[in-house]
Amino acid sequence: MDAIDALQALGWDDQFAALLATEAPGLVAGRILSEERGQYVVASGAGEGPASPSGRLRHDAELDPTAAWPAVGDWVALERPAGDGAAIEHRLIQRVLARRTAVIRRAPGDRKLPSQVLAANVDVVFVVTSVNQEFSVRRLERYVTVAWESGATPIVLLSKADLTDDLEGFRLQVEMTAPGVDVIAVSAVTGQGVEDVRRHLGVGRTVVFTGSSGVGKSSIVNALAGEPLLDTGGIRLDDARGRHTTTRRQLVRLVDGMLIDTPGLRELGVMDGEGLATAFEDIERIVVECRFSDCQHKSEPGCAIRAALDGGTLDRGRFAAYEKLQREAYRATLATDALSRRAERRKWAVITRDVEQHMRLKYGSDR
Ligand SMILES: Nc1nc2c(ncn2[C@@H]2O[C@H](COP(=O)(O)OP(=O)(O)OP(=O)(O)O)[C@@H](O)[C@H]2O)c(=O)[nH]1
Ligand SMILES: [Mg+2]
Ligand SMILES: [Zn+2]
Secondary structure, eight states: OOHHHHHHHTTOOHHHHHHHHHHSTTOEEEEEEEEETTEEEEEETTEEEEEEEOHHHHHHHHHOHHHHSOOTTOEEEEEOOSSSSSOTTOEEEEEEOOOSOEEEEOOOSOTTSOOEEEEESOSEEEEEEESSTTOOHHHHHHHHHHHHHTTSEEEEEEEOGGGOSOHHHHHHHHHHHSTTOEEEEOOTTTOTTHHHHHTTOOTTOEEEEEOBTTSSHHHHHHHHHTSOOSOOOOOOTTGGGTOOSOOSOEEEEETTEEEEEOOOBOTTGGGSOHHHHHHTHHHHHHHTTSSSTTOOSSSOTTOHHHHHHHHTSSOHHHHHHHHHHHHHHHHHHHHHHHHHHHHHHHHHHHHHHHHHHHHHHHHOTTO
């Protein structure tokens, strides 16, 4: 495969070529495959390798972090770093090319936090929801909203289809919650629906899997790949807390297209800071030691947080900051819930009126 073919397989086309020529003449195109703590892996016509943001990009990102900071799926302009000291294959990311589509998660309550790009330049956003206790109409609404906002096509995957004998019931609920969105029932265990999902792939096309932790996103990617490329959750001691198996966003290349796997967002959904859990991983690790899973860390027996505070292994200031951010994320969720409840009431008011009109026409007004 020559360099151009390699780029086209990554989704490169004339439009992006024109963008690069005008926005970053003389630089080389690459696509972000993965990101982990600021370290990127980028694929270009010359193969794949590590890359990091240049000083200039860091400066641009201060002004507009959401647009300027690279995300998985982004097309970027690359440059070899100056000097002989740097590893030969390491590249500097000078610029992010304008995105065709982007799955963006709004920052929680605090407007000063930048919104976060979960995946860029995707054609399809799969919203994965499993047919068990995880299933939530409220959460589905939020995910589908974000998927629509991306500019790509949302498709709902009803995962773990093997776990229910009421698939049609779930399908109906999804269709009512997300009108106009295709629904595919999938099971990574039996293989049901996997080929229907594959129909949305294609050479040069990119799809992304979103949804709560544990719904089976990575398992579906593996089913499509035909081999266990990604780690999937084994036995979870504490499923309710939504421990993450996938910890980074990653673009996987198959012969028939590209797939981006994402870590599940935590229970609070799209308004919750996934960053919160990562930023306070130390605290999250202590919280799981509390005797009660709904421990408020006030005066409950067996509270690991209290013990850590009293023992001096957990800083009081840090814990206070964590609690404050938790409350903000919680309030943001309450606000969206209130909004969607209002929308729901309006929807039902219309339905009720229509039904009443229908009954009046059919049976007269004094039935
Ligand atoms: N019964 C059944 N179990 C499944 C299916 N798909 C996945 N699982 C199980 O569900 C658990 C979670 O699967 P993952 O693929 O790791 O879920 P994920 O959405 O990638 O989770 P995160 O990476 O934490 O966001 C694992 O124990 C899987 O074995 C399925 O189709 N049917
Ligand atoms: Mg996963
Ligand atoms: Zn506690």
